Amino acid sequence: MSMTEAIPSPVKLSAVAAPGQPEPTPALEQLYRGFEQEMLVPLWTQIGDLMPAHPSSKAADHLWRWDHLLKLADEAGRIVPVGRGGERRAIALANPALGGRPFATPTLWAAIQYLMPGEDAPEHRHTQHAFRFVVEGEGVWTVVNGDSVRMSRGDFLPQGGWNWHAHHNAASEPMAWIDGLDIPFAYYGESQFFEHGRLHLDPHERATPRHSRSERLWAHPGLRPVAHLEEAPVTPLLAYRWVDTDRALNEQLALEAEGYAATVSPGHAAVRYTNPTNGRDVLPTIRCEMHRVKSGASTRPKREVGSAVFQVFDGQGTVAVGEKQWQVRRGDLFVVPSWQSFTARCDAGQVPLDLFRFADTPIFEAVHAYRCQPG
Amino acid sequence: MSMTEAIPSPVKLSAVAAPGQPEPTPALEQLYRGFEQEMLVPLWTQIGDLMPAHPSSKAADHLWRWDHLLKLADEAGRIVPVGRGGERRAIALANPALGGRPFATPTLWAAIQYLMPGEDAPEHRHTQHAFRFVVEGEGVWTVVNGDSVRMSRGDFLPQGGWNWHAHHNAASEPMAWIDGLDIPFAYYGESQFFEHGRLHLDPHERATPRHSRSERLWAHPGLRPVAHLEEAPVTPLLAYRWVDTDRALNEQLALEAEGYAATVSPGHAAVRYTNPTNGRDVLPTIRCEMHRVKSGASTRPKREVGSAVFQVFDGQGTVAVGEKQWQVRRGDLFVVPSWQSFTARCDAGQVPLDLFRFADTPIFEAVHAYRCQPG
Amino acid sequence: MSMTEAIPSPVKLSAVAAPGQPEPTPALEQLYRGFEQEMLVPLWTQIGDLMPAHPSSKAADHLWRWDHLLKLADEAGRIVPVGRGGERRAIALANPALGGRPFATPTLWAAIQYLMPGEDAPEHRHTQHAFRFVVEGEGVWTVVNGDSVRMSRGDFLPQGGWNWHAHHNAASEPMAWIDGLDIPFAYYGESQFFEHGRLHLDPHERATPRHSRSERLWAHPGLRPVAHLEEAPVTPLLAYRWVDTDRALNEQLALEAEGYAATVSPGHAAVRYTNPTNGRDVLPTIRCEMHRVKSGASTRPKREVGSAVFQVFDGQGTVAVGEKQWQVRRGDLFVVPSWQSFTARCDAGQVPLDLFRFADTPIFEAVHAYRCQPG
Amino acid sequence: MSMTEAIPSPVKLSAVAAPGQPEPTPALEQLYRGFEQEMLVPLWTQIGDLMPAHPSSKAADHLWRWDHLLKLADEAGRIVPVGRGGERRAIALANPALGGRPFATPTLWAAIQYLMPGEDAPEHRHTQHAFRFVVEGEGVWTVVNGDSVRMSRGDFLPQGGWNWHAHHNAASEPMAWIDGLDIPFAYYGESQFFEHGRLHLDPHERATPRHSRSERLWAHPGLRPVAHLEEAPVTPLLAYRWVDTDRALNEQLALEAEGYAATVSPGHAAVRYTNPTNGRDVLPTIRCEMHRVKSGASTRPKREVGSAVFQVFDGQGTVAVGEKQWQVRRGDLFVVPSWQSFTARCDAGQVPLDLFRFADTPIFEAVHAYRCQPG
Structure with a gap:
């Protein structure tokens, strides 16, 4: 049986003279000390921030220049290895108004990912949903549950949560792309799971097919394979060309x-x-x-x-x-x-x-x- | 045309020697300075916190004793008025591990609300969803879009977002109950809207019927009024007795x-x-x-x-x-x-x-x- | 390998002079013989009946007097036994314009059912959906998958397809009620399955509880048992009182x-x-x-x-x-x-x-x- | 006020000695006369047909040879004009066991349609859902709400109910294809509506584009136009190539x-x-x-x-x-x-x-x- 009294309260309240606020009297101050001790916060001190007339974002509108990002990613490509533990050479946009956290917005993660020629990003899976989008370049294949998916300029590669995935660069040039995920949403809601997979792909998974198996099954307009008729919450099509x-x-x-x-x-x-x-x-x-x-x-x-x-x-x-x-x-x-x-x-x-x-x-x-x- | 360069970066990175982290060299330090300046955070410094093997809550398991809460609410009843601006005499549970914010959990708000005999809580509406639950007492009616809903021990009163509502205590005793809302979820996601309504109810809205109109229409097991057949995302039944x-x-x-x-x-x-x-x-x-x-x-x-x-x-x-x-x-x-x-x-x-x-x-x-x- | 040529064609076409119809020439007559032989019917001879401007029902508007029905059902109660094979003493409304078939409408079956004191209607199940509605009387219990459901004036008892069910009259008077089913719909669409169950109920299934187990679980307004949260295509509540x-x-x-x-x-x-x-x-x-x-x-x-x-x-x-x-x-x-x-x-x-x-x-x-x- | 007594009853019942049937006595015969007069049919005389153990189709398994159909359609092309009233030169498969009605099955219509060079099938619309499928040939365009859709071998053209449509043959050869509709289902259920449109298309609607506008908007795998995001019960894509x-x-x-x-x-x-x-x-x-x-x-x-x-x-x-x-x-x-x-x-x-x-x-x-x- 454990009680919580020993924790110093993080609640701090001060009685202030302001419209809509109670009179700042000694009695109020004493009440506030009681609230602090019991880990309580009255609505009347918070309502403006919590219940605004309309959303008033904590996030800033902000711009990141691609040439700056690419230069830093390229630098990282030379000095930061990719491997188990760090998992990915992914550099995330940190919204300047979200406290230095790697959150582009309160719910979304956006990062530039960078892979050197011949490199592998090790296999893992997580419940956060992800996609890749390629603004330029080619040569990397993403391997999703063993299915090799080519990445080229303009391609969009969605990848639903909890699928095993790795990347390998089969070209002679580095390649960059962006990753988008719902990491901040899962972080605030505390719904995330993660597992490590294999460090290296099997040789046959290093194939570099023009079209993944998912595309061969699913990229036909309005046509569904009769062998796969169940509704899936996440798209089974792994590349939109x-x-x-x-x-x-x-x-x-x-x-x-x-x-x-x-x-x-x-x-x-x-x-x-x-x-x-x-x-x-x-x-x-x-x-x-x-x-x-x-x-x-x-x-x-x-x-x-x-x-x-x-x-x-x-x-x-x-x-x-x-x-x-x-x-x-x-x-x-x-x-x-x-x-x-x-x-x-x-x-x-x-x-x-x-x-x-x-x-x-x-x-x-x-x-x-x-x-x-x-x- | 405004650029963001002038904002001092909130991003702070330090190269450390640790498993899964790149070698802490001067080159890495310089790279990190570049990241900070461009408002970037690399995944490899964050992955443990952001992508744990399973949810590892930032919130604490915590208990609030009803007698302590009730005593403080009663005190507040005597010195804190209810009215426009503060809106409600609601005192929220502040999870000790969530930084002193009035959040019981990362997504949920829970508060004790307290109304003195004869008091009104002014009308407003908000997109946050809410309910009231009555652990003891009676005498307050919640007026939802003009429909007076009695509150008594054991009753559950859901109230979907964006409905006008006020409370009035028609009894000769104070009354306490709990409010539950999705305020923290709306706060992190930034989806909330709020509007003030009237300061005082019309006299006929101060009625104290045993059953609200919503109950008379909806509280019949398995029976729906043919005049109201559309599916509603929020229950139309305002009290579960x-x-x-x-x-x-x-x-x-x-x-x-x-x-x-x-x-x-x-x-x-x-x-x-x-x-x-x-x-x-x-x-x-x-x-x-x-x-x-x-x-x-x-x-x-x-x-x-x-x-x-x-x-x-x-x-x-x-x-x-x-x-x-x-x-x-x-x-x-x-x-x-x-x-x-x-x-x-x-x-x-x-x-x-x-x-x-x-x-x-x-x-x-x-x-x-x-x-x-x-x- | 069997061919169908031997079947005399049920198709009969005659060339007629009428607006929208082709000229009735010998060539047309010969074409029509060809159609008949190949089991073909041209749209132009049928379109008025098949594709009217709006539904023009084949069914008649018709009224059945309850006292006439009841008198005949009572007579049947005396001379027609209830048992395996005939299954039910149910007498169906036959829409006068639907060819003498026991179809109240093109899709719906409606019958008066009648059970003498002490009688059992044997257990069976079918995919056709059914309900009972009681315009007067009491004393019969319908036993659905072993759950005894009382039938009294004004009660509505739905019963989804493929549930075992029997009836027993525990009173000293005969009882009549109406059955509604989708028999004609299942008949035209050819989707029906049927199985016989036991001839007689177990003694404990002859209980005559005021409320069935289904009601005790489900007849609470807006409240669902947490043990049964899946959506069911058919109501689990077996009586609406x-x-x-x-x-x-x-x-x-x-x-x-x-x-x-x-x-x-x-x-x-x-x-x-x-x-x-x-x-x-x-x-x-x-x-x-x-x-x-x-x-x-x-x-x-x-x-x-x-x-x-x-x-x-x-x-x-x-x-x-x-x-x-x-x-x-x-x-x-x-x-x-x-x-x-x-x-x-x-x-x-x-x-x-x-x-x-x-x-x-x-x-x-x-x-x-x-x-x-x-x- | 009209009563139905004057209609001679189509119900005919005879008491027979058979398992599951009541004893064929004079009393039973008299009861059956009463049933007939009141337009009633007892279940026990019908249950075998209405409630079989499993579907036992009234329809026959049957084969129609394409060369026979095509020969007759070609003959019809020469002697039966297409126009208002008859609407289409469509020749329907009549299942030999469905009484000579133009029903391929109890719910489905299937017909060969045939259009001579230069011919138009006039515009109309109906609530019955339809499609065209082309086993061979080309040259006809179906115009759906003004959108011209090419028909070629292997193409499938669905067309949801209540859309205006016409056909025109822009080629120098006749063309045949099959139409499928839910005419029998709508016929038994009595849910059908029909309207005549224009006799002739506007000249610009006689265009013969390779791809219809619907294809240009919708035939891109996994991509939806943001201007058209509502769910439609019927496909907006008018040709599957x-x-x-x-x-x-x-x-x-x-x-x-x-x-x-x-x-x-x-x-x-x-x-x-x-x-x-x-x-x-x-x-x-x-x-x-x-x-x-x-x-x-x-x-x-x-x-x-x-x-x-x-x-x-x-x-x-x-x-x-x-x-x-x-x-x-x-x-x-x-x-x-x-x-x-x-x-x-x-x-x-x-x-x-x-x-x-x-x-x-x-x-x-x-x-x-x-x-x-x-x-």
Whole structure:
């Protein structure tokens, strides 16, 4: 039988004169000492922070430049080995307003990962959901439960929680890509499990096929293998290829030009990566999309519950997040905190601005807490 | 156009000699300075905390004694007014390991609320989901969108987000009860909205009916009003009365005694409060249940993803949470952090131990992150 | 290897001169002979019947008088034994326009069942979904998988497919009730399975408890046993008692009188019997409801895809089905064919008109083929 | 006020001496006369037919030879015009055991449709769900809500209910294809609506694009247009092209050869056509699949609730339905009645046997009445 009295209370309360607050009297001070001792905090001292009129994010809107990241990742490639324990040469975006934690937003992790020629990242599995997105380069294969999946520019590789996975670089050049995970969500909610797998892949798993087995089974539009009819909460398709994504976006803009409703708004095409077993998000906690804004066009300003991370895939333009504005180019990453207005504009006379986006929206939709409104 | 360079980086990294960590060389130190400047944190310095083998809760298992709480609430009743701004005389449990914040667990808020005779708590609404549970007393009515709902010992009053609500004490005694909300979840996820309503109820809303309109429409077993057939994410039934809960628990134990499968385990009956429009949890983020352990029986030890708060409704017994054990009695509140084993035992020769429980499980189930295992 | 040529063709076609039909020439006649021989029928000869502008039911609107039914059932009670083979002393409504088949509507079976004092109806099970509804009398218990369920005036007893069931009359009087099933739907779709069970119940199964075990577990408003949390396609609650139904209907009318939205339309209250595990219909193929029309009020005329059967539970009034109108009283049964307008009126100065209704709507809703419109 | 007494009763009952039947006495005969007069039929005279131990289909297993069908359709093409009233030159399979009605099975319609060069089939819409499948030929475009969809060998064109559609033959040859619909299901259930549209298409709707707008929006594996995120009960993709279907089947067989689980059973590959908004069947009432059986292989015998129609797309082999067996070749159509065992074998040394299949399974799954078992 153990009691908790010995722990010095972390609760600190002070009576202050303020609107909505009780009179700061000695009696109140004494009451507050009682609260502290019993590990209690009154609502009336906290309500403004806890129950604001609308989300007022603790996270900052922030931009990371791809060339800076890449230079540091390259440096890390030379001096930091990859292996068991550290597991991955992954360098995470740390939102400047989230206390130095490697959290891009309150729920999302975003990191640049870097693998030298011939290197392996050892096998492990975790319940956090993950994806890889390749802004440039090629040569790495991700091996998921023994299935080798090629990674090339523009490819999106979702990977649901609790699948074994490793990476190996089969090329003669280093390769970088970004990883997105729901690590902060799992961290705050305390729902995460992790297991180490094998240090090295079997030789036959070092194959470098153009198409993974998952693609051969699943990447046929509207067609499902009759041998696999159960609904899965996570997509069974392990790679969404750029050639398909690019064509889908082009067709939307072409249909718009022909007078048909196909785009999100004029000049703004977008596709969502979905799970072919249920048509919903590829991952239960992370929504992933590719947006294309054509020359001279803008997206409609919008604010949403939940946070998002963007990476510029191609083109250049201007993005506005809340009060901030940045001129962006290939590879740049930035975050849009909850309920901050967002819009992107493609400079006139340029190639279209392609923006890869991931967001925590499925979490809020699942618990009926999602809202959005025009910007 | 604003850039973020001026903000001093909150990121602090130090190269250390440790298993799984890179060699602490000057080059590594220089790399870490680069990371700090660019607001980056490498996975290899964080993986143990972020990706543990299983949830290892930041929250403490902790017990709050009802008599201490009630004494402080009573004191607050005398010196802290209730009104606009502070909104409620609610005093929240602050988990000792969560930094002095009014969070019982990483996702759940639990508070004792206290209303003096004749007092009103002003009307407001918020997207956070809430409920009230009454361990003793009566005399307060909660007015939800104009519907007056009586509060008496053993009653459970769920109240989905974004409904207008106020309280008024129509009795000649003070009354206390507990409030449960998903405030911490909404706080970390940044999904919360709040609006003030009227300062005072209309006279006719001060009615003190035995049954609210919601009960008259919805509290008929298996019967739904044809005028209200849409599925609602939140229960439309605003009070679950003790007489029904008690009878349901007694019947489970009686059926068990007759040889039929009705209880969770021998001597352990339990009901879940559910939404009659879909049979699921009353609130999208909070699971609420009443458990009864009969004299001499125990619940089977179990650990679960996600956290829970219990209040002893009646009886006395011993509860074990992780390594801790407490002798508990009416009104006592305690938390079970994520993945901590829990069991409860009713002392032999006693009245049954009745435990009200609420937990964040629906969040994890909704995103397919729930797991449990025997103790 | 067998070929089908030997079967004389049931196809008979004749060329006729009519709008939309091809010219009746010898060449057409010869073509039609070819069609007949190859077991083919051209759309152009059938389209009016197969693809009408809206449903034009093959079934008749028809009324069966309870006193006539009861007299014949009573007669059958004296001369027709109940036992294995015939299985039940059930006498089915045969819609006059459905060719003498025992089909009340194209999808629904409705029968009066009759059991003499001391008689048993032998145990069997079938995939067809069923219910019993008691317009008057008491004394019979239905034993479902060994659980004895009392039958009394106003009680509704749903029973999902493939559950073993028998009936026994423990009283000194005969008892009649109605059975509703989806026999015609299963017959046309050819989805039915049937098995014989035991000829006689065990002595302990002849118990006559006031409440079945299913009620003791499930008939608590909004409360679910934690031991049984899986969603079931069929309700686990085996009796919906008149006392609850009556109270629910009275409350709706009282709320309406107080100015709140609770009824279907002025003076017209209604409850739907639902499955507490999902809030949906009690049976996957049959919707069951109780309607109450107060003195002087009418239901709003409405037409719906699918068919319904009504039984007058109490009161008297006038019902209109399509072009027909009947003055109805306790026990009378009538059918409303697909897309026929229906309305009911309670005569002024009378007790309320209570109408039990069952319909095949869930089938059409499940395949997105349901429509309705004001009458 | 009209009463039904004048209608001569279609009910005819005769007392017979048989097991399970009551003694054929004068009293019983008199009772039966009473039943007839009151439009009643006792269960005990019907139970064998209505409640068999397992489905015993009224429909026959039957084969239609494609060359016979095509010859008659070609003849019809010359003498039967297409236009308003008859609507389509569609010639339906009439199951020999379903009384000469144009029903391939109790729930499914299958017809050969035939369009001469330059002909139009006029626009209409109906709630019955439909698809087209092309076993050979090309040159016709189906125009669905103004979207022109090319029809070529191997293409599958689903078309949900209540969409406007017309066909036009832009080629210099006649073209035949098969139509599948749920006409019999809608006919028995009486849920069907129909409207005439325009007699002629606008000139710009006579375009002959290689890809319809629906394909340009939707035929990208795993990618959904963000402008169209709502779940639709019917697929928005109007053509599933043979090139994709063929590749998916080949990959399954290749994966099987490499040792991975990809096929239904050894040598038997199959894909299901699905709705990309939910991963479920393309149509709410009709399941459509393509099966490939490689040389020397067989499908595993299986029986299922519900009926199916097959068309041989390519290859030749032997199919067994219940007690029957047929040697089949391109274009042949046959039905598998409910609960009849089915298997197909591809002759050794032949090209694979490709079988297009459609079935009513979604209806039974939707109401939880589906069962299957090994053959």
